[in-house]
Amino acid sequence: xxxxxxxxxxxxxxxxxxxxxxxxxxxxxxxxxxxxxxxxxxxxxxxxxxxxxxxxxxxxxxxxxxxxxxxxxxxxxxxxxxxxxxxxxxxxxxxxxxxxxxxxxxxxxxxxxxxxxxxxxxxxxxxxxxxxxxxxxxxxxxxxxxxxxxxxxxxxxxxxxxxxxxxxxxxxxxxxxxxxxxxxxxxxxxxxxxxxxxxxxxxxxxxxxxxxxxxxxxxxxxxxxxxxxxxxxxxxxxxxxxxxxxxxxxxxxxxxxxxxxxxxxxxxxxxxxxxxxxxxxxxxxxxxxxxxxxxxxxxxxxxxxxxxxxxxxxxxxxxxxxxxxxxxxxxxxxxxxxxxxxxxxxxxxxxxxxxxxxxxxxxxxxxxxxxxxxxxxxxxxxxxxxxxxxxxxxxxxxxxxxxxxxxxxxxxxxxxxxxxxxxxxxxxxxxxxxxxxxxxxxxx
Ligand code: TRP
Numbered sequence: 001x002x003x004x005x006x007x008x009x010x011x012x013x014x015x016x017x018x019x020x021x022x023x024x025x026x027x028x029x030x031x032x033x034x035x036x037x038x039x040x041x042x043x044x045x046x047x048x049x050x051x052x053x054x055x056x057x058x059x060x061x062x063x064x065x066x067x068x069x070x071x072x073x074x075x076x077x078x079x080x081x082x083x084x085x086x087x088x089x090x091x092x093x094x095x096x097x098x099x100x101x102x103x104x105x106x107x108x109x110x111x112x113x114x115x116x117x118x119x120x121x122x123x124x125x126x127x128x129x130x131x132x133x134x135x136x137x138x139x140x141x142x143x144x145x146x147x148x149x150x151x152x153x154x155x156x157x158x159x160x161x162x163x164x165x166x167x168x169x170x171x172x173x174x175x176x177x178x179x180x181x182x183x184x185x186x187x188x189x190x191x192x193x194x195x196x197x198x199x200x201x202x203x204x205x206x207x208x209x210x211x212x213x214x215x216x217x218x219x220x221x222x223x224x225x226x227x228x229x230x231x232x233x234x235x236x237x238x239x240x241x242x243x244x245x246x247x248x249x250x251x252x253x254x255x256x257x258x259x260x261x262x263x264x265x266x267x268x269x270x271x272x273x274x275x276x277x278x279x280x281x282x283x284x285x286x287x288x289x290x291x292x293x294x295x296x297x298x299x300x301x302x303x304x305x306x307x308x309x310x311x312x313x314x315x316x317x318x319x320x321x322x323x324x325x326x327x328x329x330x331x332x333x334x335x336x337x338x339x340x341x342x343x344x345x346x347x348x349x350x351x352x353x354x355x356x357x358x359x360x361x362x363x364x365x366x367x368x369x370x371x372x373x374x375x376x377x378x379x380x381x382x383x384x385x386x387x388x389x390x391x392x393x394x395x396x397x398x399x400x401x402x403x404x405x406x407x408x409x410x411x412x413x414x415x416x417x418x419x420x421x422x423x424x425x426x427x428x429x430x431x432x433x434x435x436x437x438x439x440x441x442x443x444x
Contacts, residue, residue, distance in 0.1 A: 012239050013251055015320070018170050019231055020256040021177075022317030023105050024224040026310060027285050029260040030267045034278035036216045037208030038200040042264065044209060044217040049225075049257050052218075052434060055426045056227050056389050057249040059396040062408045064236020065245065066400075070327040071230030074237070079399060087391045088328075091230030094384040095324040096344075098229070100351035101376040102321065103154075104359065106314040107146030108286065109307055111136060116303040121290035126274050130287050134361075137282070143356040148349055154318040155345035158326055159338060170316055177309040178259065180302065184289075185265040187296045194269030200278060201268045215442025218435070219381035225256055228389035231320045234327055242411055246423070266292070322348070351376075382442065390435045397428030 033041045067074040072088030115121065121129060137143060188194060222228040239245065271278055271288045278284070289306070293299035322344055329340035358365035358372035367375040396405060402424055407413070409420050 012235060012243060013248055014171055015238075016226070016232065016235050016248065016252045017174070017255050018313075018316030019226045019235070019320035020224065020252055020317075021174060021259050022313045023102065023109075023310070024220070024317070025256065025260040026263040026313070027105055028223060029220060029263055030284050031281045032216050032220045033201070033264060034268075034271075034280065034284055036213045037205065037210075038268075038278065039202050039204035040206060040208040041213055041217055042201060042261075043204040044214060045221060045260075046257070048217055048221045048434075049253060051426065052389075052431055053221060053225055053227075053253040053257075054246070054249045055423055055431050056222075056393055057225060057232055057253060058245060058409070058423065059392050059427055059431075060227060060230070060232035061236035061239065061245045061249060062396060062400070062405065063392065064233035065239045065241070066404070066408060068237045069233075070237070070331050071233045071324070072328055072332055074233050075395075078395075084391075084395065084399075087388055087395070088230060088233075090384060090388050091228075091233070092325055092328045094229045094380050094388065095231070095321045096348060096351070097376050097380045097384070098223075099151075099318060099321045099325075099348040101355045101373050101380075102314070102318060103147045103150050103348065103352050104143065104356040104373060106150045106311065106318060107143060107148075107356070108137070109311040109314055110146045110150060111142070112286065113304070113307040113311060116293075116300075116307050119300060121294055121303065122300070123294070124290075126276065126287065126291055129290050130283060133283060133286050138360050140357045140360050143359070144353050147352050147356050150314075150318065151345050151349045151352065154315060154322050155341050157315070157319055158322045158345075159341040170312065173309055173312050174316075176305075177313060178262070180306055180309065181259065181262040181266055183302070184292060184306070185262055188266050188270040188273075188292055191270055191273035191292075191295065193273040197267075197269035197272035198265075200272065201264050211441035211444055214438045215382055215386075218386055218438045218442070222385035222389055223381045224260055225253060226317070226320060228385035228387075228392070230324050230388070234324055235320075242414070244411070244415060246409055246417060386435055386439050390432055390439070393427050393431040393435070397424070397432065 063074050063078070067077045069077055070088070071091045072085045075084040075088050078084070120132070189198065226232060236245075239248070267284055267288055268278065270292045271280070271284060274288060274291050276284060276288050280287070290303065293303035293306075296302065322341070325344040326337065326340045329335045329344060330337055335343070354365050355373045355376055357363055363371060365372040370378065405424050405427070406420055409415070409423070410417050
């Protein structure tokens, strides 16, 4: 069995955090927050992270480590001849869908690296930067080109298994991303009129909490933590028997959430200061950020470094997505790693091209009035991830059961864990109930 590509040589936290921290934090989080009531969304988001983040992540890691398999093989091992492997299939399908639209935005980060290096933002006002952005995302072929390049780089890394190198780089680069976000946050908060943005972010207006805000926050938590899809089952399968799963889950959850909140602190004060509509969506990041760089000393260098780091953060996430599909092809369909990678990447690229083109103004690639891009995003974050996560906690709570759970979380009794009973209670009762209730209210 070929499990030596990505992961086996990686520090688990670095790999899992690399998967978690990506465009979901810096691009998708502000978009969702802006469109779903600002501070109310943040509050709900943090509550869900607190109650569900660690338990769901832990459940996935446990299934993976116990079986040492990909998501489908894992369920098949634990419950042969049952319908449970269907959950694994949904996960692999989810990875495919997310890859397709994720790489569109990942491609944009490359365009913006080039723009940044060419100093194309300097001295421009918001209207011009917005017009340039609009022109770019209406240039279908250019989006497709960048997207294809991004998928190609991802496939190259997954195929070559140079993850070892990626790990070394991301251990330096990701903390650097954090530092840059802090610097940008300070600059953003000191812009004139920034206070309004902080208010928008941190003052929850409880009347704004609706079913659709709840489901958006739930979907965003799963998306951002890479949960509900099998990525963490796959990573769990690489974790050593003496690693502490609970503390791994906790550190990944905390660092991912920190990056998301920081991204909010960077984007919203600046957006309010420059007069960008918080419901703007895509423009929130791609137009507001260049404006911040224009307002700071050394803006040129920060801008280049920032977009490079954003592209790297996206890359460590797409690697994890593609790896799920490739691990399934290799281990369950017995393909060679080379063919598995080529076929998986080509499939993602084909769907991805339509997703990219669907963002052009007046594009006809729509489903029920939504662009294909938004439909794929909706289907994965708000439907597939919650459903898969629901069944994963149900599986650990009711099928795998208490003694196996205690065995995994304490490494067979070696670790002391006084709150293991509480965590199990959450996994068995609270988590499935919370996911189900939010899911139902979201679609009523
Ligand atoms: N979590 C990543 C981000 O925030 C995206 C991602 C990678 C993902 N792998 C995933 C989302 C698996 C859901 C499931 O950018």
